[in-house]
Amino acid sequence: MTALSFDNISLFINDIEPGCIAYIEQKFKRTDNLRMTSDVQLVQGTAKSTGLEGMKLDKIIVRNTFHHFEKPDEMCESLRASLKLGGRLYLFDPVPELDSDNDICEKAISGDFIANMVRRHGFDLVMEKEIGEWLLLMFEARL
Numbered sequence: 433m434t435a436l437s438f439d440n441i442s443l444f445i446n447d448i449e450p451g452c453i454a455y456i457e458q459k460f461k462r463t464d465n466l467r468m469t470s471d472v473q474l475v476q477g478t479a480k481s482t483g484l485e486g487m488k489l490d491k492i493i494v495r496n497t498f499h500h501f502e503k504p505d506e507m508c509e510s511l512r513a514s515l516k517l518g519g520r521l522y523l524f525d526p527v528p529e530l531d532s533d534n535d536i537c538e539k540a541i542s543g544d545f546i547a548n549m550v551r552r553h554g555f556d557l558v559m560e561k562e563i564g565e566w567l568l569l570m571f572e573a574r575l
Contacts (some may be wrong), residue, residue, distance in 0.1 A: 444489070446475045446482055480506035488516035495524045498546055499539045508553035515573040521555060523569045530565045543567040 447453050453474050460472070477483045479502040482492075492511055501507045511521055526536035527543045547557050547569055555571035562568075 485513040512554040521571040
């Protein structure tokens with residue numbers, strides 16, 4: 433099996449929980465086909481910050497997390513400050529309006545609430561797709 437190659441790609445894996453960062457680091461060390469390189473970096477975030485502000489990233493993917501943000505306005509500002517102009521933010525979160533069997537996280541918030549909050553912080557909604565109980569929102573960073 434060959435190692436994955438990230439030619440001209442830098443990947444940042446971010447979490448606010450130190451235990452999660454340590455867990456991911458251990459997984460990388462035990463996986464033969466995916467090695468930590470200078471192209472893959474683990475970044476410790478906070479409740480208010482990605483820790484990547486000013487990086488001018490092309491894409492940020494936030495999966496099953498937005499509804500857990502303790503400081504959503506501050507985090508939206510940080511996400512915007514981490515993306516380049518025209519960069520894409522992908523949010524994939526469960527939403528109550530799509531929950532047909534009442535089994536999603538009790539902290540889940542509506543897709544409209546998420547979309548409106550993110551738009552207020554310098555993003556344009558480009559795409560919205562329902563996937564089961566989940567909503568995928570794609571935003572583009574604007575001035």
